[in-house]
Structures are given as C-alpha cells and as structure tokens.
Amino acid sequence: MAGTYSFDVVSQVNMQEVDNAINQAKKEIEQRYDFKNSKSQIELLKDSVKIISDDEYKLNTVIEILKGKFVKRGISPKALNFGKIEKANLGTVRVEATLINGIEKEKAKEISAEIKASKLKVQTQIMDDQLRVSGKNKDDLQAAINLLKEKDFSIPLQFTNYR
Structure with a gap:
C-alpha cells in the first residue's frame, strides 16, 4: 500500500467548449425575433468575453442565453x-466577463481553511493556481x-490527479 493519497483542486475551463458555447449563443441571438435589428454581439477575447x-x-437576456449555452x-x-x-457608443451598453482559469491565492486560502475547519485528517498545499489535498486515508479524501x-466558493472547482 502507498503511504499517502492525494488529489488536486483546480478551476479550469475548456476554451474550445467556451468558443462552441459562444458560437451557439450568437446563432440563437441571430435567430430570435426579439433581437431582430439589434446590435447585440458576443466576442471572445483572449481570456474574457465582451458582450454588447x-x-x-x-x-x-444575452447574458442568460450565454449562461444557458455554457451549462x-x-x-x-x-x-x-x-x-x-x-455605456458604449451609439446608445449601446457593454459588459466584459473574465474567464476564471486557476484558483487565486486568497480563494485557495479560503478553501484550505474550510478543509482544516472540517477536522478531516488531510493536509492542503497551495501550488501556483491549484490546491493539493493529501492524506493517508482515501475515505478522508472523499x-x-x-x-x-457542498460549499459555494463562487468559482467552478474540478478534482484531478486522484491517486
């Protein structure tokens, strides 16, 4: 038996799926009657999405369509x-949404504190933009x-490298 087991807590998005979701949202906006002659558009930038x-x-409404396509x-x-x-030019409005890729240090500390407060026999280690959780018992990791x-940390969490 191995001495310790571990897994990584990460927050990543698949950029190809993001691109697909944005393209689907654009098609829906083009086809919807309530957006006829509208200046609505969605643009994928390097690590953000611009909506006008x-x-x-x-x-x-465009934001809700985009969120639905994401799901x-x-x-x-x-x-x-x-x-x-x-406010943008020609009477339009815009918003920019950044894509969360990686866990920020403060958020990682908050997640680590939550795990420590649960009194589970596991250790946490912050590594760049991810968090490693290790322990001797697989049940504690589960x-x-x-x-x-169960907790809402306002970022999407994935669990990888379970070994």
Missing part, C-alpha cells in the same frame, strides 16, 4: 466573472471532495 447590446434588458456545454456559469455594465462540492 442595445440596452440593459437585452444585455441581461449545455458542461461549463459552469461561475467560470464567468462579470464586470460593471458600461469526504474532503464532498465537503468542497
């Missing part, structure tokens, strides 16, 4: 971190995964 629309109501493609809507809605799934 005629007014705030239509902008919120259908297996991407958590929590992967989008929306900024403030700004309990840690279930604990993290």
